[in-house]
Amino acid sequence: MSEHSTLVTRAGALDAADELAGTRKQFVLDDVVYLDGNSLGALPAHVPGRVEDVVRRQWGELRIRSWDESGWWTAPERIGDRIAPLVGAAAGQIVVGDSTSVNVFKALVAAVRMAESEPTGSGRDEILVDATTFPTDGYIAESAARMTGRTLRPVVPAEVPGALSDRTAAVLLNHVDYRTGRLHDLPSLTAAVHAAGALAVWDLCHSAGALPVGLDEHGVDLAVGCTYKYLNGGPGSPAYLYVRRDLQDRFDSPLPGWNSHAEPFGMRTDFEPAAGAPRGRVGTPDILSMLALEAALEVWDGVPIEAVRAKSLALTDFFLECVAAYAPEGRVESVTPVAHAERGSQVALRCEDAGDVMKRLIERGVVGDFRHPDVLRFGFTPLYVGFADVERAARVLGEVLR
Amino acid sequence: MSEHSTLVTRAGALDAADELAGTRKQFVLDDVVYLDGNSLGALPAHVPGRVEDVVRRQWGELRIRSWDESGWWTAPERIGDRIAPLVGAAAGQIVVGDSTSVNVFKALVAAVRMAESEPTGSGRDEILVDATTFPTDGYIAESAARMTGRTLRPVVPAEVPGALSDRTAAVLLNHVDYRTGRLHDLPSLTAAVHAAGALAVWDLCHSAGALPVGLDEHGVDLAVGCTYKYLNGGPGSPAYLYVRRDLQDRFDSPLPGWNSHAEPFGMRTDFEPAAGAPRGRVGTPDILSMLALEAALEVWDGVPIEAVRAKSLALTDFFLECVAAYAPEGRVESVTPVAHAERGSQVALRCEDAGDVMKRLIERGVVGDFRHPDVLRFGFTPLYVGFADVERAARVLGEVLR
Incomplete structure (x- = not known):
């Protein structure tokens, strides 16, 4: 099996086992992978009413x-x-x-x-x-x-x-x-x-x-x-x-x-x-x-913050793993700690042309944000981000970086 | 002609001559006389959309x-x-x-x-x-x-x-x-x-x-x-x-x-x-x-503030006149200056039992507010308050005070 298909399979299994998978349908989302919920969270579907x-x-x-x-x-x-x-x-x-x-x-x-x-x-x-x-x-x-x-x-x-x-x-x-x-x-x-x-x-x-x-x-x-x-x-x-x-x-x-x-x-x-x-x-x-x-x-309602934390760490772990697999050697470097005890719910990648890369990622449906001068920032909101999203984001990032 | 029918006629004439009468339809209003726009302005009809x-x-x-x-x-x-x-x-x-x-x-x-x-x-x-x-x-x-x-x-x-x-x-x-x-x-x-x-x-x-x-x-x-x-x-x-x-x-x-x-x-x-x-x-x-x-x-858009001011003074003048006609002698006393140069867009009436009176006014569809300890406050928003409203508010006030 190719690395790609292995990761896709892994993502599928992780999503299938995700006890928070059900909360996603409470949000208005489209086919974009939204990794900017640490800047502006997505709209819960019942809010407009x-x-x-x-x-x-x-x-x-x-x-x-x-x-x-x-x-x-x-x-x-x-x-x-x-x-x-x-x-x-x-x-x-x-x-x-x-x-x-x-x-x-x-x-x-x-x-x-x-x-x-x-x-x-x-x-x-x-x-x-x-x-x-x-x-x-x-x-x-x-x-x-x-x-x-x-x-x-x-x-x-x-x-x-x-x-x-x-x-x-x-x-x-x-x-x-x-x-x-x-x-x-x-x-x-x-x-x-x-x-x-x-x-x-x-x-x-x-x-x-x-x-x-x-x-x-x-x-x-x-x-x-x-x-x-x-x-x-x-x-x-x-x-x-x-x-x-x-x-x-x-x-x-x-x-x-x-x-x-x-x-x-x-x-x-x-x-x-x-x-x-x-x-x-x-x-x-x-x-x-x-x-x-x-x-x-x-x-x-009914969502324990401990479950959110567990999923958040699994998401960021998996993202780092996918980035390592897809990104060309030396193009990005994570500035987010590897140790769980030192990691929030985002991954920041240092990248020389981060501003430009983020623009192209967004054009291709992967939304994170750029932090001056050289940081690609990806936020993972466990309530609506899944593992397939993570694999796709890393894959598109790899393509953009090539 | 009774005092009442004279004032009703006057209100009708003033409303007919009101160059700002058209702005009222831009607001969501009901059959209440809303004289509390100086606390919370009414909803413009296009805002919800x-x-x-x-x-x-x-x-x-x-x-x-x-x-x-x-x-x-x-x-x-x-x-x-x-x-x-x-x-x-x-x-x-x-x-x-x-x-x-x-x-x-x-x-x-x-x-x-x-x-x-x-x-x-x-x-x-x-x-x-x-x-x-x-x-x-x-x-x-x-x-x-x-x-x-x-x-x-x-x-x-x-x-x-x-x-x-x-x-x-x-x-x-x-x-x-x-x-x-x-x-x-x-x-x-x-x-x-x-x-x-x-x-x-x-x-x-x-x-x-x-x-x-x-x-x-x-x-x-x-x-x-x-x-x-x-x-x-x-x-x-x-x-x-x-x-x-x-x-x-x-x-x-x-x-x-x-x-x-x-x-x-x-x-x-x-x-x-x-x-x-x-x-x-x-x-x-x-x-x-x-x-x-x-x-x-x-x-x-297109509303000159000078026209608003002119109507505001006409509204408060007319309200004071109607109150003088309808309110039992000595029950209320205006603390708002008579001189135009010293008057805003509200009329404040001192009234011993103001809290209770305002409650009964509101029950009867005339909404102003009560300011501790003894003030009935009526705000006049020229964009949506008309002269018939003013006459009705003063008439109901007169009835409540009796």
């Missing part, structure tokens, strides 16, 4: 009454509770709203203020930030540092333990590196940050919905994440903020909008922060995007 | 390609340019995104930084804020003051000129008071702020789409506003930020997300702010809410 109801009936007919009758007002916490089990959080600790960038600002400023209020807090004049972070986290961290009078120190995650000291107020880390797909060790890094008396803020954009996070289990202090990647919430769907329950009373937001007031309709001139997760809210929530997300999250 | 296209085709079929092909990436500035003529701004100065509260934070912190960078800036240690403001502006201003090391001083708008000094860095004012409907004198207050060497930040939530604002003409420095009231963008549709063109290069955002970078896809670790309006962006824009807003703004 739900959005239509929100627009036509809830807005068009009930209008202002929908703030109560359609549950608009409570959507940020309700949807937060729906995301919670996916990231290992008990209910009442996540609120949805605003962009990831805005939530990074809230979380990091609040973390610095929490550190400051500790007995040893006055000397904690540094914020550490992942030096390999998606840029927005770095820009916002710089602003948070400037506005709280701290110094920002970029450090690669592996060197964070050595960089921690009694000067560290807070540390902002990415669970999965957006470029390389490297999974960082959240439990041990969080423990190291705590041992130094500082607070750990995690960005879950590239891990939530792809692998277990265990926020509560590992004692994470604050976390943020977007919802349009593995959570399939739609373009620019609102982000979320996690504040661990025992820290909620100390969450001192830099963006205390009327939605985070204890009595939002009291129209009081003095600010009294709400208790619990609503304290992370700011202004009026963007209901259309938010309720599209709520509908999209229904595809997770 | 447009949202469906965004969800089904742009997200569902084109997926990630829509960032370019469907114009998602440029939506914040494109929609800003669509709002611009309604508030008297030339193109290239408004960007849409985030909530009003978040934009107040950006605008006020940036204004303080601009003031600080002036030769006389070091002594400018005060921020003045409208003491009668919608609460969120006050809460956010307090945070902006705290984070920039300034003192926040609440002052009623009429007393702002007397409170200005060489200690004033920036002033945050509301164009129309959310509770009383009082229209503040934007040109003269802005001039007074400038004469003191400070910057003027205006909140246009209750004026944009109801009356001419004249941002450019009056030299306003920065402005923010929501889009779900008189602009009918839908529940929680994104807000906007105006930065006057000659100040854009000095706009130093406290929320410098990747979307405000000069080269957002360069993934650079150093932050170089974009030129122009995009500098006011933060994170990924919420596309569903944003494109619903864009569609909603089409109802303004």
